[in-house]
Amino acid sequence: CCCFFRARDDNSLEVDFSALDLSTPHLTLPSSIGNGMQFVSRFMSSKLSGKPESMKPLLDYLLNLNYRGEKLMISDTIDTADKLQTALLLAEVFVAGLEKSTPYQNFEQKFQEWGLEKGWGDTAETCRETLNFLSEVLQAPDPINMEKFFSRVPSVFSIVIFSIHGYFGQEKVLGLPDTGGQVVYILDQVRALEEELLQRIKRQGLNVTPKILVLTRLIPDAKGTKCNVELEPVEHTKHSSILRVPFKTDDGKDLRQWVSRFDIYPYLERYAQDSSVKILDILEGKPDMVIGNYTDGNLVASLLSSKLGVTQGTIAHALEKTKYDDSDVKWREMDHKYHFSCQFTADMIAMNTSDFIIASTYQEIAGSKDKPGQYESHYAFTMPGLCRYATGVNVFDPKFNIAAPGADQSVYFPFTQKQARLTDLHPQIEELLYSKEDNDEHLGYLGDRSKPIIFSMARLDKVKNITGLVEWYGENRKLRDLVNLVIVGGLLEPSQSNDREEIEEINKMHSLMDKYQLKGQIRWIKAQTERVRNGELYRCIADTRGAFVQPALYEAFGLTVIEAMNCGLPTFATNQGGPAEIIVNEVSGFHINPLNGKEASDKIAAFFQKCKEDPTYWNKMSTAGLQRIYECYTWQIYATKVLNMGSMYGFWRTLNKEERQAKQLYLQMFYNLQFRQLVKTVPKVGEQPARPTAGS
Ligand code: UDP
Ligand code: LCN
Numbered sequence: 195c196c197c198f199f200r201a202r203d204d205n206s207l208e209v210d211f212s213a214l215d216l217s218t219p220h221l222t223l224p225s226s227i228g229n230g231m232q233f234v235s236r237f238m239s240s241k242l243s244g245k246p247e248s249m250k251p252l253l254d255y256l257l258n259l260n261y262r263g264e265k266l267m268i269s270d271t272i273d274t275a276d277k278l279q280t281a282l283l284l285a286e287v288f289v290a291g292l293e294k295s296t297p298y299q300n301f302e303q304k305f306q307e308w309g310l311e312k313g314w315g316d317t318a319e320t321c322r323e324t325l326n327f328l329s330e331v332l333q334a335p336d337p338i339n340m341e342k343f344f345s346r347v348p349s350v351f352s353i354v355i356f357s358i359h360g361y362f363g364q365e366k367v368l369g370l371p372d373t374g375g376q377v378v379y380i381l382d383q384v385r386a387l388e389e390e391l392l393q394r395i396k397r398q399g400l401n402v403t404p405k406i407l408v409l410t411r412l413i414p415d416a417k418g419t420k421c422n423v424e425l426e427p428v429e430h431t432k433h434s435s436i437l438r439v440p441f442k443t444d445d446g447k448d449l450r451q452w453v454s455r456f457d458i459y460p461y462l463e464r465y466a467q468d469s470s471v472k473i474l475d476i477l478e479g480k481p482d483m484v485i486g487n488y489t490d491g492n493l494v495a496s497l498l499s500s501k502l503g504v505t506q507g508t509i510a511h512a513l514e515k516t517k518y519d520d521s522d523v524k525w526r527e528m529d530h531k532y533h534f535s536c537q538f539t540a541d542m543i544a545m546n547t548s549d550f551i552i553a554s555t556y557q558e559i560a561g562s563k564d565k566p567g568q569y570e571s572h573y574a575f576t577m578p579g580l581c582r583y584a585t586g587v588n589v590f591d592p593k594f595n596i597a598a599p600g601a602d603q604s605v606y607f608p609f610t611q612k613q614a615r616l617t618d619l620h621p622q623i624e625e626l627l628y629s630k631e632d633n634d635e636h637l638g639y640l641g642d643r644s645k646p647i648i649f650s651m652a653r654l655d656k657v658k659n660i661t662g663l664v665e666w667y668g669e670n671r672k673l674r675d676l677v678n679l680v681i682v683g684g685l686l687e688p689s690q691s692n693d694r695e696e697i698e699e700i701n702k703m704h705s706l707m708d709k710y711q712l713k714g715q716i717r718w719i720k721a722q723t724e725r726v727r728n729g730e731l732y733r734c735i736a737d738t739r740g741a742f743v744q745p746a747l748y749e750a751f752g753l754t755v756i757e758a759m760n761c762g763l764p765t766f767a768t769n770q771g772g773p774a775e776i777i778v779n780e781v782s783g784f785h786i787n788p789l790n791g792k793e794a795s796d797k798i799a800a801f802f803q804k805c806k807e808d809p810t811y812w813n814k815m816s817t818a819g820l821q822r823i824y825e826c827y828t829w830q831i832y833a834t835k836v837l838n839m840g841s842m843y844g845f846w847r848t849l850n851k852e853e854r855q856a857k858q859l860y861l862q863m864f865y866n867l868q869f870r871q872l873v874k875t876v877p878k879v880g881e882q883p884a885r886p887t888a889g890s
Contacts, residue, residue, distance in 0.1 A: 209864065211546045212585035214857040217850055220590040227560045228553060230592035231839055232337065234846050235344075237592070239335035241849070249275035249332060255845050259313070259349060261402055262479060266313035266348050269306075279332050281308040286325045294319035298399040313348040316399035341838065348398045350840040352405040353387060354473055354481040354498070355380060356491035358465065359455040362410035362436065363419045364429055369684070369721025370417070371693035372455045374653045375753040376487055376511045378725070379599050380408060383836075384434045386600075386829035390837055392432075405433050405477055409469050409494075411461075412438035414450040425476075437476065439469040449879060454693075458490050459536040459873045466497040473498075480504055483840045485552075487511060489537050492544035500547060500858060505844040507836070508548035510558070512750035513541065513568040515575075517657055522575045529875070531694075535580055536872045538572075543865055545572065545587040546857070549843040552836060554598050554751040555775040560589050562774060568750065569594065581868065593843070597836055598776075600829040601753065605725055606760035608820060609733035616730040623727070623734050626719055627680060634720075637686055638707060640678045641714035646802060647740035648677045649763070651728070651754055653721070654684025654699040656747070659768075659788050661702040663745040666791040668710030673799040676806075677740065679716045682731075686720050732761035739805065739812050741766060743798065747788050749773055756827050759783065759819035764812060766798055782822035783815065 219237050221227060242248050253275055259266040272278050285308055292301065296318040305314070305321075315321035327343035330336065357380050360373035364381065367373050384406050391404040408428065416422035421438065428434040440448035441461040449461065473481065485507040486495030492508050499506035514537055515521055518528065525534045545551065553559045553569070561567035572586040607614055627647075630639050640647075648667075652658040660683055667679045681703075688697045703718060722728055732742070742758035744767035749755075751772035758765045759782070767773035769785040777783035784801065786794035805812040847854065 206579075207581045207868070208584055209542070209581055209586070210584040211542070211857070211860075212588060214853060214860060215591075216853060218853075219592065220588065221592060222590070224560060227589050228556050228594055228596040230550065230595045231341070231835075231842055233592040234842060235337040235340045238846070238849075239331075239337050239340050242331070242335045246275050249278075251849055252331075252845070253278060255848055259347070261348070261351060261400070265311045266400075267311055269309045269311055271309040275332060277309070279329070281310055282325050282329045282332070284308050285310055285314075286322060286329060289318040289322045289325065292318035312400055313398050315346075316397055320397055320399070341842070344841045344845065345834075345838050346394075346398065347841050347845075348395070348400060348402075349844050350482045350837060351391070351395070351402050352477050352479075352481045352483075353391075353407075353840075354477075354484045354495075355384065355406065355408045355487065356410075356469075356484065356495045356498075357408060357487040358411050358462070358490045358494060359453070359458050359488065360410075361413065361417070361419050361421045361452065362408070362438075363421050364426070364436075366419050366723045367421070368723045368725070369653065370419070371452065371691075371696065375751070378753055379511070380487060381428060382599065382602050382829055383832070384408060384428050385431055385602075386833035387836065388431045388434050390830075390833035394837065403433055406431070406435075407473060407476065407481070408434070408436045409473070409491075410436060410438055411465065412440040412448070413452055414440070414448055415452065417452075437469075437472060439465060439472055441465060442468070444878070451879060452692075453879060455488070455490065456532045456537070457876060457879075459533060459540070459876045460878050462490060462494055462540075463497070463870075463873075466494045469494070470498055470501065483507065483844070485509060485836075486544060486548075489514070489540050489544070492548070493540040496544045496547035496861075499549075500862070505840055505847060506548045506550075507839065507843075508544055508551045510541075510551075510553070510568065510750070513572070514538075515541070516566070516568045516571050517748055522577050525577045525580065533876050535577065536869065536876060538577065539581075539864075539869045539872055541572065542583065542586050543861055543869060545569070547861055548593065549847050550593045550595055550839045552595055552597050552839070554596070555772045556596060557771065557775055558750060559594050559596070565770065595835070595839055597832045597839075598827050599751065599753065599756075599832055600823075600827050601757045601760045602725075603760060603828070605729040606732065606757045607729070608760070608762040609736035610762060615733065616726065619727050619730045620734070623731055626731070627717060627734070634686070636717055636719040638713050638716040638718050640680075640717055642678070645676065645678050645738075646805075647680050647735050647738045648673075648743050648798060649680045649682075649732070649735040649740060649758075650743045650745065651682040651722070652744070652746070654696045654703075656695050656699060657749075658683070659745045659747045660684075661699055661706060662747070662788060662791060663743055664703060664706045664712070664716070665710075666745070666795040667716070668706055668712060669791065670795040670799060673795050673802075674715055676799055676802040679712075680719065680735070681716070682719045682722050682728075684721055686718065729757070729761065732758055732763055736761055736763045736816070739809075741798065741801065743786070744768055744773055745786065745788050745794070746770065746773075752776065755783075756823060759823050762816045762820055764801070764815040765819060766794070766801075776822070776827065777819075778822065782818045 314324045324346045330339040361367040361370045413421040426436045480502045483505045484495045486492030559569045576582040685691045688700045742763045742765045746768045749771040755767045755773045765783040779785040
């Protein structure tokens with residue numbers, strides 16, 4: 195198709211973001227993809243080796259470190275690598291002679307005499323370690339000490355996280371349109387990052403208060419949520435808040451209603467301006483790092499990071515391009531509904547502006563043997579009549595890193611932890627699962643309580659394929675004999691929803707329940723927003739020796755999968771996307787193919803048949819799921835990795851300044867000439883749609 199369109203128009207817009215990446219090194223092995231930080235560390239080591247002047251960039255970086263103007267680590271008197279090396283040697287010998295636990299204050303003055311400022315450590319021992327890491331780097335740079343040193347550098351104290359669309363709040367928001375795992379992820383992420391920041395700052399021997407701000411939109415029509423509150427502290431944190439900034443209408447008023455993530459583009463530039471004023475005010479200065487989430491958050495993070503010159507991280511959660519078949523080639527057909535022209539352009543700008551990209555799994559970046567990765571599919575593509583990306587983003591770029599999220603283990607813990615179980619909630623859960631009548635909260639009932647339950651919980655989007663699961667269950671006699679089905683998701687009546695896809699799915703649920711006469715075997719409960727109770731719900735399902743089923747046509751990561759596994763619930767999950775990596779098939783759970791319902795439902799039935807014959811099989815799968823989680827999917831592992839990225843890429847971005855600046859100008863031009871034009875085609879609330887013009 196590219197050739198075809200080029201043949202028609204030789205001068206059509208061609209974008210090549212790699213054209214200016216002249217000295218950016220690239221990974222070569224597919225198996226290294228997602229380990230960007232290690233690569234950067236290795237590359238920096240070789241770049242800093244050799245002549246003394248090679249150390250200049252690192253020295254300059256250290257000389258610039260400060261907290262609100264107060265110098266950290268080294269003072270201006272240390273203006274050569276030689277002087278730094280001497281100071282390190284003197285200090286290292288000195289602290290090695292002290293009792294390990296001697297507080298920094300006791301020898302602060304001595305350090306200052308050598309030109310060393312605060313930030314090396316809180317005790318003689320931590321100072322000795324940090325001094326040693328840098329000494330080693332200066333003598334003969336090696337990636338391990340480089341990484342260790344950067345994990346100690348006091349460079350990140352304040353973080354701004356953008357998550358703009360949806361209803362972002364701490365209660366009663368999940369299940370509202372466009373509001374799913376991203377919110378859960380960010381709130382848990384903030385808690386984990388704050389905890390890690392506090393530990394690091396203490397270890398650095400500093401008396402600094404970290405700050406994390408989550409920027410979202412303020413929605414006056416908050417529908418019983420707190421989305422109309424400007425500033426809200428994040429629960430279980432001391433220094434983190436949600437800051438809500440409204441969208442503005444053309445006449446300067448606050449836009450009152452929710453806007454779909456697909457229609458949000460006309461509001462973002464103004465949002466970036468308004469939010470930057472508030473951020474600078476609340477933080478009393480620039481943040482040290484901004485992290486965007488999803489297309490809208492990443493675009494705004496890009497605008498802000500370019501304007502303020504701060505390190506930027508990107509998180510996609512899900513890239514829409516891979517969710518909808520041929521969404522690039524057929525963008526024109528879909529644009530009135532999804533505005534992919536804006537979305538993919540914004541994604542390209544953000545991926546290229548960002549210093550590092552955080553992915554949850556390898557497949558998110560580079561795919562699997564039968565499916566391209568989400569980022570990989572942005573390497574080269576054409577949106578006919580609009581633009582051809584010769585290079586969009588290259589997955590061999592060392593900015594890509596995997597840091598998988600976890601699940602809050604105080605909420606999602608194993609069903610076997612009897613003393614911790616929330617037995618007070620059991621009467622409510624009993625009602626939710628087993629009462630006989632239909633009401634606003636649930637439809638259908640479970641006639642035979644003795645059967646195990648297969649459980650699924652998700653937003654009622656098409657791609658989640660909850661209706662697919664209901665259909666498989668309806669079709670499979672054996673499975674219906676063995677287990678009951680419980681679904682949590684969506685609203686129960688089409689008239690209650692204002693989300694296009696959800697309405698279609700609600701109607702489908704009703705017709706499937708009728709078609710297969712499922713009442714008596716199915717319970718459909720509307721979206722549940724209390725996560726503490728949901729944690730206990732997973733465990734109550736485990737009490738029935740049931741299973742969790744995640745049948746999505748595609749799932750970017752799949753938080754419900756790790757929540758269920760954390761609770762000890764054996765899990766069947768889609769082989770399309772993240773869950774294929776979370777679960778090792780037939781070891782820590784099962785993969786199912788969402789495109790082959792018969793095979794999937796037979797596999798679930800076979801499991802329950804086997805458990806009937808050998809009850810220890812259920813326990814074995816439950817334990818193996820938990821083991822997998824503890825090894826790979828915790829928030830603590832995540833926070834350490836992300837803060838290391840902030841520090842390491844903060845230095846990385848100071849190298850090759852001219853090249854970076856040139857790329858920034860190219861991106862700015864693209865934003866102005868392409869993105870801004872495309873935004874004009876997206877109607878604001880209450881407007882009529884206009885025809886696309888850009889590039890065509
Ligand atoms: N969730 C919930 N109530 C619901 C549906 C989902 O609390 O009715 C939560 C679920 O526990 C999980 C998140 O929403 O924490 C969904 O995340 P996931 O990654 O599974 O999917 P997403 O919605 O982000 O695509
Ligand atoms: C969005 C999704 O679609 C899920 O697959 C993820 O688990 C969630 O965000 C959190 O990253």
